[in-house]
Structure formats: C-alpha cells, structure tokens
Amino acid sequence: MTASSPALLRVQNLQVVYHSAVRALRGITLEVPHQGVVALLGPNGAGKSTALRAISGLLHMHDGAITQGKVELSGQSLLALPADGRVHAGVVQVLEGRRILGELSVEENLLAGGFGMGAQARKELVESAFTRFPVLRERRRQKAGYLSGGEQQLLAICRGLMRRPKVLLLDEPFLGLSPKAVGEVSELIQRISAEGVAVLLVEQNARVALTLASHGYVLETGKVVLDGPADKLREDPDVQEFYLGFGREGQRGYHELKRYRRKRRWLS
Amino acid sequence: MTQLLQLSISGLALGASYALIALGFSVVYRASRLFNFAHGELLSLGAFLMTALVEVMPWWLALAASACLTGGLAALLERTVLRRMVGRSVFTTIILTLFLGLLLRAGIVIAFGTDTRGMPTPWDTMAEVQVGDSTVLLSSLISLGATSLVLVGMHALVQRTPMGVAMRAASENQEVALVLGIPVGRVLAFTWFLAGATAAVAGIFLGMFPRSVDSNLGYVALRAFPAIIVGGLESVVGAVVAAFMLGLLEVLSQAYVNPHLGAFGHNFHAVFPYAAMILFLVLRPRGLWGEHEVRRV
Numbered sequence: 257m258t259a260s261s262p263a264l265l266r267v268q269n270l271q272v273v274y275h276s277a278v279r280a281l282r283g284i285t286l287e288v289p290h291q292g293v294v295a296l297l298g299p300n301g302a303g304k305s306t307a308l309r310a311i312s313g314l315l316h317m318h319d320g321a322i323t324q325g326k327v328e329l330s331g332q333s334l335l336a337l338p339a340d341g342r343v344h345a346g347v348v349q350v351l352e353g354r355r356i357l358g359e360l361s362v363e364e365n366l367l368a369g370g371f372g373m374g375a376q377a378r379k380e381l382v383e384s385a386f387t388r389f390p391v392l393r394e395r396r397r398q399k400a401g402y403l404s405g406g407e408q409q410l411l412a413i414c415r416g417l418m419r420r421p422k423v424l425l426l427d428e429p430f431l432g433l434s435p436k437a438v439g440e441v442s443e444l445i446q447r448i449s450a451e452g453v454a455v456l457l458v459e460q461n462a463r464v465a466l467t468l469a470s471h472g473y474v475l476e477t478g479k480v481v482l483d484g485p486a487d488k489l490r491e492d493p494d495v496q497e498f499y500l501g502f503g504r505e506g507q508r509g510y511h512e513l514k515r516y517r518r519k520r521r522w523l524s
Numbered sequence: 525m526t527q528l529l530q531l532s533i534s535g536l537a538l539g540a541s542y543a544l545i546a547l548g549f550s551v552v553y554r555a556s557r558l559f560n561f562a563h564g565e566l567l568s569l570g571a572f573l574m575t576a577l578v579e580v581m582p583w584w585l586a587l588a589a590s591a592c593l594t595g596g597l598a599a600l601l602e603r604t605v606l607r608r609m610v611g612r613s614v615f616t617t618i619i620l621t622l623f624l625g626l627l628l629r630a631g632i633v634i635a636f637g638t639d640t641r642g643m644p645t646p647w648d649t650m651a652e653v654q655v656g657d658s659t660v661l662l663s664s665l666i667s668l669g670a671t672s673l674v675l676v677g678m679h680a681l682v683q684r685t686p687m688g689v690a691m692r693a694a695s696e697n698q699e700v701a702l703v704l705g706i707p708v709g710r711v712l713a714f715t716w717f718l719a720g721a722t723a724a725v726a727g728i729f730l731g732m733f734p735r736s737v738d739s740n741l742g743y744v745a746l747r748a749f750p751a752i753i754v755g756g757l758e759s760v761v762g763a764v765v766a767a768f769m770l771g772l773l774e775v776l777s778q779a780y781v782n783p784h785l786g787a788f789g790h791n792f793h794a795v796f797p798y799a800a801m802i803l804f805l806v807l808r809p810r811g812l813w814g815e816h817e818v819r820r821v
Contacts, residue, residue: 343702343704348703349703350703355697355699357692359692367689368690368692368706369705371690371704372686
C-alpha cells in the first residue's frame with residue numbers, strides 16, 4: 257500500500273511482549289483503508305491474534321503489553337483507550353472461536369452488543385440483525401449456546417455490528433465451520449464491506465481470505481514477511497505453495513525452500 | 525397446626541434473609557469468581573449503621589442509606605483490593621476475603637462497641653398480628669414481605685434491564701464483554717454494590733426482634749452457606765429457593781427436635797442445615813439447580 261493512500265486504521269512498528277519475556281510481535285506495520293477487506297494471513301503462532309488484541313486493547317487479559325509502536329484510528333492514537341473505549345471509538349473485534357454468550361438468549365447477545373446505547377437505537381439494530389438472518393429472529397428467546405456453529409458465528413458478527421463500527425476485526429471466522437456456513441459467513445463479510453465497514457480479516461484459510469480481501473499481509477513469527485494486493489498474493493508462488501496448498505510440480509526442492517527463506521529476509 | 529403456621533412464617537422470614545445473603549454471595553461469585561467470606565461482616569456493618577443512622581433520620585431513609593453505604597464499601601473493596609486478585613488461586617482469594625472480614629469486624633467493634641443493640645422499627649417492635657387462629661410477629665411478616673420485594677426487584681434487574689444483561693455477559697466471559705464495549709470494571713463494581721446493599725438489608729431484618737444486633741451477627745452469613753452450596757453456586761435461583769427451605773428447616777428443627785436428647789438435641793437446629801447440605805452433596809453434587817454449561821461443539 258502506498259503511503260499516500262488514506263488509511264483508517266494504521267499499525268506502525270508494533271512490538272508486543274507476553275509475560276514480559278516472550279516477543280510475539282517484532283515490529284509489524286499494516287494499514288486498513290476506509291473500505292474493503294484486508295487479510296492478515298499466517299500460520300499458528302505467527303502473531304495474528306496478538307495483533308488484533310493489540311488493536312482492540314485486550315492484551316492485558318493475556319498478560320501481554322505493547323513495548324513499542326503505534327495504533328491509530330483516523331490519525332488518533334488508540335493506545336490510551338481501554339478496550340471498551342476503543343469499541344466506542346469504532347473498532348470492534350469478533351473473537352476467535354465464535355464466542356457467543358451461551359447462557360444468554362440470542363436476543364440478549366445482540367442487546368449486550370449495544371450496551372449503553374439508547375433503547376430505540378438498540379431495538380432498531382436488533383431488528384436489522386433479525387432482518388439479515390431470520391433464523392436469529394426465530395430463535396431469539398433460545399439460549400445462544402444451542403445455535404449451530406455457523407449460526408453462532410453469524411450471531412457473533414451481527415453482535416459486533418450493533419455498535420456500527422468503522423472497522424471490524426474478525427479473528428478466524430471460518431474456523432471449524434461447514435462448507436455451507438463458510439459460504440454464509442463470507443457472504444456476510446462481503447455485504448458488511450459493501451455497506452462501508454472496513455474489515456481486517458485474520459485467517460489461516462488463505463484461499464477464502466484472499467478471495468474476500470483486496471489487500472493482504474502475511475505474518476510469520478511476529479513479522480510481516482509479505483504484503484501486497486490480494487490478486488498478486490494469490491499469484492505469488494510462495495503463497496500458493498505454503499498457504500494455498502497447490503505447490504509447483506514435483507517435490508519441494510531444498511533450493512526452493514532456500515529461495516523462500518531468502519525472500520522472507522528481503523521483505524522483512 | 526397453629527404452631528406449624530406460626531413457625532412456617534418465621535421460618536420463611538428467616539429464609540428470605542438467607543436468600544438475600546445467598547444472592548449477594550452468588551452474584552459476587554459469578555462476577556468475580558471468588559468466595560467473599562467478608563460478606564457476613566458487610567451484613568453486620570449494615571445492621572450497625574442502621575441502628576446509628578435511625579437516630580438522625582427517618583426509618584426508611586436510614587434503611588436506604590445503610591444499604592447504599594454498605595454497598596459503596598463493598599464496591600470500594602472490589603475496586604481497590606479484590607480486582608487485583610482476578611485469576612489468582614482460590615486459596616489466595618479466600619484468605620484475603622477472610623482477612624478483610626476480620627478487619628471489618630474489628631472496625632465495627634471499634635466504631636459501635638460490643639454492646640448488643642435492639643433493631644429499632646417504626647412499628648411496635650413486639651406487635652403481633654392474628655393470622656387465622658395463630659398469632660405471628662408483625663416484624664416477621666414485614667421482613668418476609670420486604671426481603672421478598674428486594675429479591676423480586678433484583679431478579680427483574682438482572683433479567684430485564686440492559687445493566688442486568690451486561691452483568692450476565694461479564695460474568696460469563698469478561699473478554700467477550702470487553703469486545704462488546706461493556707465497561708466490565710464498572711459492571712463489577714456495580715455487582716459488588718448490589719451484593720453489599722442486599723447484605724445490609726438482610727442484616728437489618730435479621731437484627732429485628734426476637735433477634736438482636738451484636739458483633740457476632742456476621743456469622744449468620746455462614747449459616748446461609750449451605751443454601752449456596754445446595755442451591756448451586758452457579759445458580760442464583762437455586763440458591764434463593766434453597767435459602768427459603770433452609771430457613772424453614774432451621775426453625776422447624778429448632779421447635780420439633782426434642783432438646784433433651786443430650787448432645788444430639790442441644791442446638792441441633794444449628795447443625796441440621798449442614799447435615800442436610802452434606803446429604804445433598806452426596807445425592808446431587810451439582811446442587812439443586814446447578815447449571816450445565818451450554819456448549820455445542
């Protein structure tokens with residue numbers, strides 16, 4: 257992304273340490289524009305969730321802390337704000353593993369997502385979620401824990417939309433979903449994006465993520481090793497081999513692995 | 525038969541106070557995941573404050589003021605001391621709350637002395653009313669009514685209001701509550717405030733004739749403990765139902781178990797609820813309404 261493009265969310269040289277000892281992010285920089293989906297890819301333990309926690313202010317829940325770097329929304333630093341303050345500023349995260357509140361009813365889950373808003377506004381937003389997904393209306397009084405996996409993820413995302421966020425941070429929304437549910441969730445993400453909400457999508461499933469996203473970053477061991485427009489990343493032989501799973505013909509030779517490592521060094 | 529009715533009403537009145545204690549204990553456990561052994565001293569503090577405040581203001585105002593002051597202190601304890609203990613071992617928090625309880629108790633003795641006090645009431649303290657063909661203490665009826673009202677109010681607050689939804693969200697998963705923009709810290713403080721205020725109300729009604737207010741009043745909270753265990757720590761409704769049963773059991777066993785059975789009869793009513801609790805734990809370890817976590821994989 258060029259420096260002149262107006263970014264909504266900007267993360268600069270961010271470093272994060274867990275338990276005052278483990279370096280999880282070693283200076284990452286990324287930008288999310290006002291509209292569209294940005295994908296953050298990478299294997300387990302690369303620091304994807306850590307990046308989201310740093311943006312949404314949840315690091316303290318995991319004994320983590322930012323040691324260096326900036327997180328800005330429209331040029332305003334978010335670092336001084338507590339997690340709930342960042343939500344009010346317009347940065348809403350949907351946690352990994354469809355963490356709906358299982359003991360609360362479907363409707364209460366949505367209402368909880370609008371805590372502190374006017375009664376009228378809350379009601380309208382709950383209505384709009386029900387209109388999006390009539391199944392949620394049918395089950396509004398049921399405990400949310402009894403919804404199917406796909407429905408839970410849809411509920412979790414709709415709950416995140418209750419705040420009318422500027423940017424939505426989605427942490428592995430496709431994890432463990434059936435192919436049909438993956439389709440529904442990715443359709444919802446497309447619609448949200450079309451409605452003008454910026455999305456930062458963290459995924460291991462690069463195939464889906466890169467079809468939704470316009471831009472992508474690849475994170476490995478706490479560093480951005482690759483970044484570029486999504487279609488370029490889809491074409492990239494390394495991404496194809498390591499994230500999309502269709503490698504070049506023949507065995508992965510030692511020489512190719514070396515090329516990949518070399519490339520990582522250049523980029524980081 | 526008349527005696528049974530009489531005893532049942534005073535048993536239910538006692539049970540209603542136990543229910544308030546159990547409720548406070550249980551909402552705090554759900555919100556902060558700790559056993560608050562200082563809860564009894566909060567109750568005692570509420571009762572002592574009432575005996576002092578009633579001298580300078582109308583009775584109802586004094587009731588409200590004692591509840592608010594006690595609730596405020598509970599919220600302050602949460603904010604300053606106990607919030608730092610989130611995630612620490614159960615043992616640590618138990619020792620800490622026991623210690624806070626001791627401090628409170630010492631503070632109460634310093635401030636109010638060790639004398640036994642009667643709890644003043646705007647109605648004639650020893651008035652009796654005719655129910656059917658038995659006479660019942662007016663105080664018992666009023667305390668049954670008032671504490672039940674508080675219980676219903678709490679239930680409505682937790683089940684029907686946005687704050688209640690936020691409280692339940694925060695007690696189920698703090699991280700989720702935070703990403704929903706719920707100010708978890710304020711919600712926790714409010715929960716403790718409610719627990720302290722209801723403890724004070726329980727203390728005030730427990731201190732009424734035929735009982736009185738002294739520095740050992742806080743131990744009553746330990747007598748409500750079986751209700752919390754039997755009702756299921758996770759279930760507020762269960763704890764409340766069990767508390768009513770416990771009050772009835774205590775009063776009835778006090779009246780009907782022959783006190784001349786040697787060691788077995790003497791003060792048998794004091795241990796009976798614990799015996800019931802142990803039996804219950806053997807038969808139903810989850811408690812009366814112990815909740816299964818709703819989870820679908």
